Amino acid sequence: MTSVARPPSLSAEPAVIHVTVSDPRVRPLLRELGDEYSTRYGREAHAELARYPDEEFTASHGGVLLLLLLHGEPVAGGAFRRYDEITAELKRIWTHSAHRRRGLARRVVAELEREAKARGYRRIHLTTGPRQPEARALYLATGYTPLFDTEADPESIGPLPFEKHLPDAPPQGEAAGL
Structure with a gap:
């Protein structure tokens, strides 16, 4: 009997891990992002991935890089870096092309927001x-406020900035439902 290859099931919950840029599991993220950037913006766009030093995505520098792993393989990921004392800047949000349209990018954004809030941003x-x-x-769709005219041609704007204010933690009694 021959087994038929099936797409990986997402019934299993992807594991969230924190990694450094040098972790080999990050390579698919960077390779696919570089290819996407180059396809959409030209060859020089690949340099965007080297714009910030790798250390900026480590806890000691106020950042984080995380991956979602499904059956041990990276399927999505993203990072943030310190933008200023109270602000984290999201970077490198990515979902593997074989796993798109399954809500993984939303999960990455939610995990990054949770981490940023936990770190005081x-x-x-x-x-x-x-x-x-x-x-x-x-x-x-995830509640970010555009800091640009959404009716304008995006090509006339350049990079599209967004922001989101993280909610304050509820008072102790409120969190416990008291």
Whole structure:
């Protein structure tokens, strides 16, 4: 009997892990992001991935890089870096092309927001490119405020900035339902 290859099931909950940029499991993220950037913006866009030092995505520098693993393989990921004392900046939000349209990017954004809040950040800032309508839709759908005219042609704006203020933690009694 021959086994038929099936797409990985998402019935299992992806594991969230914190990694460094040098972790080999990050390579698919960076490779696919670089290819996407180059396809949408030209060859020089690949350099965007080297714009910030790797250390900026480590806890000791106020950042984090996380991956979602399904059956041990990276299926999505993202990072934030310190933007200022109260603000984290989201970077490198990615979902493997074979796993898109399954809510994984939303999960990554939610995990990054949770981490940012736990580290004392009160605001998140990000920019996405004008040729990334999927990213724009993701941020609008997850409660980010566009800091640009959403009616304007995105190509006339350049990088599209967004922000989101993280809610304060409820008072102790309120959190416990008292």
